[in-house]
Amino acid sequence: MRSRSNSGIRLDYYQRLVNNSILKYQNCSSGLFVSTESIKVEELAQIKLEELNLKPCEEYEYFSTTNVLRSAKSKMMAGPSNQSPLTGLISGNDNNHSWVRDNVYCIMAVWGLALAYRKTVDLDEDRAKAYELEKAVVHSMRGLLRSMQMQSDKVEQFKRTQSPRDSLHAKYSSQTGKTVVGDYEWGHLQIDATSLFLLALAQMTASGVIIIFTLDEVAFIQNLVFYIEAAYRCPDYGIWERGDKTNHGLPELNASSIGMAKAALEAINELDLFGSRGGPASVIHVLPDEAQQCQAILLSMLPRESISKETDAALLTVVGFPAFAVDDPDLIALTRKTIKEKLEGPYGCCRFLRDGYKTAREDPRRLHYEPWELMVFENIECQWPLFFAYLVLDGLFSNNQEQVENYSKKLDSVLLRTEDNVPIVPELYAVPKEFVEAEYKKPNSQKRVAEGKIPHMWGQSMYILGRLMIEGFLSPGELDPLNRRHVTETKPDVVVQVVLLAEDSLIQDKMALHGIELQTVAEVAPIQIHPARVLSKLYSLLGKNRRMGLSGRASSSEIGLLATSKLYMMRNKILAFVPQFMDLQRFYVVLDTNFLVDFLRTEVAYLKHSWKALGRPIVTLKITHDLLDNYQHPPNALLATIKKLQSGYISGARVHLGRLSDFLHTSCITKLSFLRDMEDQSSRKDKVMVDQLMAQPSTSRPRLLSDSSKKVKRQASMSSTGLSVQGIVRRSRSIQVDPDDVPVQQRQTPHHLKDGVTDMAQDEPGSAKASPNSLRRSLEMENEETDVTELVEQLKQSTNLQEQADIIHYLYLHKSVTGGHWKQWWLVRHTAGMLRKRVEDLALAATDLLVRQKQLSVGLPPEHETIITSPLPPDELAAIIYDSCGEDHSTASLTQELLVYLAMFIRTEPHLFNEMLRLRVGLIVQVMASELARTLQCSGEEASDHLLNLSPFEMKTLLHHILSGKEFFSLQPLLFFFQCRGLTIKGHALSSSLTREMTKGEFKFALQVEMVLNRIPQPEYRQLMVEAMMVLTFLAQSEGSTPVLDLSHVEIEVDNIVQEANNLLIKDLVGPTLKIENMRAAADICLFLYDVAPSGRFGSMAYMCRALANILNLPRTADSALECCIS
Incomplete structure (x- = not known):
């Protein structure tokens, strides 16, 4: 018989350790873990005093020795009495509650030990042990999966609302896997817990441990990805379940949650959940912009955890194992240094400053603290050995041997041991009640005692992982098969590929006059060009599963620049997408060519710093008639930008301007494989939608009205004029009508309508002929004698709703919606407000400001000012803006516009906001108007008119001027x-x-x-x-x-x-x-x-x-x- 090697014997020791301190608490049916028994130090003190007659000062010193657990062995290690024989979950204390986060961390040690056995197999017995440990991992992870699947309706709701009441529960029954507390009875919204589950799932799957078995489960995991996508703007209760540290149940934006979500999104992207046996249907897809938005917000917050917490020891899990979410080495070092300086003690790290959990001064009978009460916890916060284990792992992954040795010694000094010399990690160390006053006077001077859950399985698991790595049984690459630990390594410079396409041959000829040779959209065939909203509709089918009631990704969600900077393969066709910022149907700022080219420079620089995918990014831009000055000539700003692109550099980024066909081999190409299997009856409608999207010609312009229209002839009287346009609305109903543009002229005052129509017609009589819209050209020729003024007059006098609709529809066809092209910005802003338009990046812009410790207020002060203190969903934020502005539609639009500009400035020039705590957008509007009144020497009313008629680029420039002048703002040092x-x-x-x-x-x-x-x-x-x-x-x-x-x-x-x-x-x-x-x-x-x-x-x-x-x-x-x- 072959003898065991020393490695095998040592692994057997760790197997016994895992079995005795972790696996014995796993429910054999659900696979979930419960928390261990919480030991009260006062009870242990009484036992020891009775048995050993110790003095009080000796008592607590004795509790840190081996013998402390002998007296309590019957209470702590009496077997899996808290383990359900059905679920496999382990419950805490005398209940059966099982936390998602704790379960994932607990099973990591089992997974690590299984990997160690797998590579150091001596005998068949070792293979059996490796298999047994792997199945324990699968059992636990699938137990969590089943519990979350039973709440699939909440996943669906949360994608739309981001409300705490619709969140997945943070803990479940260890026996049944069902919920144990109500929706409002616990701080369930803990994005870090769901993200940790997805991150662990990705790493375990990559290591060869297959956890997902069916395509229904794949769809559910895909929807969990959508669940955590909004982490960067979704306040939650955080890793400690309390939200704001006053424990009043107030969620806040937590850096630890955002970091874990960012890591999970990156880790699970393009991962086949069936491992090597999978196919296209089992691959998870993540839009890169979601992870990048989490990255931007995370970097702006660190080393701060949240508004109420200066820092938090939980950030060790973000900058190191398991997330590795930060790619800036300096910021990682700063965060680690801040945690050590502010939170580290001789027994571990405090969770955060003034943390009252399990301190001698905490009243366990109350669920919250009074604000003034927090100071009593200063310097007596409990210290957690868990974070010494994290610092050991951090040193191992960063190859910092000095840190490993230092914190290994510190961790060993605070371990408890059983009579069998089994090392046990306690939950925390607390200052005894009688020593509190002395600790106040001299922090870290008093002996502390172990309290809480013993063993603390989360800490025990991290300790075992560290020991396995120290002794060489595990390497960093085995615990991190997806190589997230290399995130800080220097990456090669990104070359941004830019493709310019002409909408039609007319644009092509105009650009050729300036020495710029372009292909038309038709000439790049068979490559298809589509707007970004088409990609959004395609991705709305991702993760859809009718059997589970899952709708997939919201079709209204924005598509970011990183997503449109790829090429896509579908049905053997290559698709390219024009970025969303060039979509004229989104928001009016893109109608300003100067702003558009300025924004393009910013986006190219953004790609340079944010691109992480294989291949080079490709930006496809389509030059349309809308970008020309009065539909005639290319603007100078556009020509200058193209010349800059031809030079090879713009905004500090390397660019390569060329043809689309030349970039096919150097670009990142993603296969839309999730659109293949659409033959079953339930997917027929989706297949029809995809067919319609792909059938649209690449050269088609978005039209709101029908191409067919009956000829309208002018009659002599007003009544006959009314008859000539009667029924035009009904005749157009067979074609898709955009409701945003139909009521534009109807809701405008008659005075503005009349002036706007006549002035535009007289200013440029040739503009209609130059327009590429054939429908409107033909109508102008067919109805050139129709008196528009007469129609407007009839509209004012008409009381018939149908007749009014017909006239407005005719005016739309005849004169188009050209306020933006005619630079009537006051009209554009007003109508955008009337239509309650929302800028696509509104929520992200507000979040960019809020997470940098800036509060926002919208509405004109003081009566209508509304303060925004935390990130909100886009629709809710837009509703607050419109409600605050009341009937002032122009200011509502301008507020959104300014928020976007403020976010751009705070990302690129943060020094402009130094010592500003609250950005009062309504006050900024007033200051801008005052500055114009002073500069132009005009009245306040005229200044307001001038302000609202500034182009978006001019508005952004004025805002920058205001921000640069300190005399305009109250700055608080x-x-x-x-x-x-x-x-x-x-x-x-x-x-x-x-x-x-x-x-x-x-x-x-x-x-x-x-x-x-x-x-x-x-x-x-x-x-x-x-x-x-x-x-x-x-x-x-x-x-x-x-x-x-x-x-x-x-x-x-x-x-x-x-x-x-x-x-x-x-x-x-x-x-x-x-x-x-x-x-x-x-x-x-x-x-x-x-x-x-x-x-x-x-x-x-x-x-x-x-x-x-x-x-x-x-x-x-x-x-x-x-x-x-x-x-």
Whole structure:
């Protein structure tokens, strides 16, 4: 008989460890795990004192030794009493609750041990053990899958609502796999848990452990991908299930959830869930833009976890194993360093600052904390050995041997051991009640005791994985077969391929006059060119499963640039898609050619930094008649951009301008394999839809009305004119009609309608002939004698709804919707608001701002201003904007427009937003109008007209000018928020209790101060208040160990400082030729105080210092100068 090798013997040891500390708690039917028994330290203390008669100070030291678990062995290791014989899930304490997240982490150690046995097989017995462990993994993962499948209706609902009430449950019964608490009885929305399941599923499948068995299950997994796609804009309760750290059940955007979702999306993309035996139908597809949006938001948040948490130890799972979600090495190092500095202790890491969970001062009878109560948890937060295990794994994956050795020693020092010398990882270490006061005075000075679940199977699993890797049984590549750990490696420069196509031969000839040779859309055949919305409709069929009630991806979802920068193969045809930002049906900003080419530069730069797929990205642009000036000539901005593309570089990115056929071998080509099997009865309608989409000629322009129309002849009277267009709406009903454009003229006032129609007709009589729309050209020729003014007059007098509809329909056919092409931007914005149009990237734009710790408000202040504090779904956000703007449709459209520009600026020029906490879009609109009134020397009403008639590019330029000028905004220095104590601003008190509720690095703290400041309606007066508080900050800051001025017991009214400074300025200015009465400005403050610079000998802050000295009666020395200078 062949003897066992040392490796086999050692693996047998780890098998016993896994069996005794993890697998014994798996339900044999469901496969789920339950949490182990929670041991109360007080109970253990009583046992030890009775048996050993220890003194209290010796008691807790003794609990960290081997013997601590002997007395409790019967309670902890009495067998799988909490394990269901049916489900295989393990429940916590005396219940049967089984958490999704804990189950996935628990089974990872079993998976790792199975991989170790698989490669170091000595005997058939070892093969049997490897097989047994693999099936335990499959059993557990499929148990979770079954539990989630029973809630497939929630997956379907959540894709539309992103509401916590529609989320998958966070825990299930370990015996039945069914839910154990109601929808509103727990913080179920935990995107990180669902994402972790998908990530583990992908890695395990890639390692050869097949978990998915049927195509129905494949469809469900595909819909789980759609479930987590919105993680970047979906506040959840996070990894600790509490949401906001006050535990009031308030979800917030968590970096750990976004990072895990991003990792899962990237890992499972293009993965065959049937492994080597699968086919096209079992492959999962992920649109790359969803993962990239998660990436952008994640990078902007780190090392912060959320609005209420400065950082969180859970971020170790994002920057390291298992997610590896961050590709910036510097940001990874910063996040790791922040966690170590703020959260690490001798027994582990705190979860986050002021975490009251299981501390001696926590009241377990209450479900939430009072805000002021959080300060009592400072310095006594429980420390979790789990995070030492993560730091060990992090060192192993990053090949940092020093870190591995350091944290291995720290972890070994806090392990508990059974009488059989089995190492056990406890859930946490807490400060005993009698030692709390001493710990307050000197953090990390007191002995802590193990509490919570023992063993903590999540921590136990990570510990075992680390040991297997340290002893060489596992390599990083085996635990990470998808190679996510290489995400930080330098990638080659991306060359962006650009293809320019002419809509027709007329455009081709016009561009040739400028030396630009283009192919037409027809000439690139058999390659088909389609708009991005066609790709969105095709992807709406992905994951559809009628038996499970799953509708697949929402067809209304946007398609990003990364998706349209690929070529697609379907039915042996190659498809190329024009990017969504060039779709004229989406939003009006693309009607401005200057803005369009500027946006193109931004998107090319975006591709350079964001492209990760194989092959080069390809951007297909179609030059249409709509991009020409008055349908006649190519704009200079467009020609200049094309010349720049021909040079090979634009916006710092390498580009290659060429023909589509030349790029077939260098581009990324994706097969739309999920569209193959559509022959069954349930897929017939989908097949018809795909056939219709593909049957549309590539050169077709989107039309809203029928090509067939009866000839309309002018009659002598108004009534006969009405008869000539009667029934035109009914005749067009057989063709698809876009409801967005039909009522445009109807809802416009008669005055604007008349002026708009006649002015446009007179300005460019040849424009109709130049239009490529043959329907409208033919109607113009057939009805050239029809009196449009007469029709408009009849429309005003008509009371018949059908007659009004017919006239409006005729006017649409005859004059088209050309407000944008005629640069009537006030009209375009107004009608877009009337039609409640929504910009496609609205939700992403708002999220970009919110996650960078900026609050938003929309609507004109102060009555109609609505504050937005967390990301929202696109439709809900648009509804809030329109509700806030009321009947002002133009401002509603402009608000969306400005949000997009603000998001663009905060991504590319974040310094413009330094010290701004709340972006008040309505106030920005007012400031922009004021700036135009000042520049153009016109009235406020005229300035508003000028503002609304600016082109999108001009509007963006003006906004950049406003943001660049600090005089327009109330900027709050960040240091001030961390120093203020006991202030009163315009009658509203800022109590020092704020510091007991929040930490100085907490974003919510700054927002509380900002909220009080925003009660001041005059921005210039508000800025003076900020300067006064800055003076207080300077005086309260310490020089060495002694503050310049102790304000801890002083209640200061900031208004008095400003008023006193104003009085001092007036005394200095009084003269025979100066009348102060004529110099009063906002809040009755002298205009000179607003005009002077803050710094300098006679600056406003110098007067603030003198004012504060007077108010506080500060003593003056003989050599004190009269002036107080701040530089």
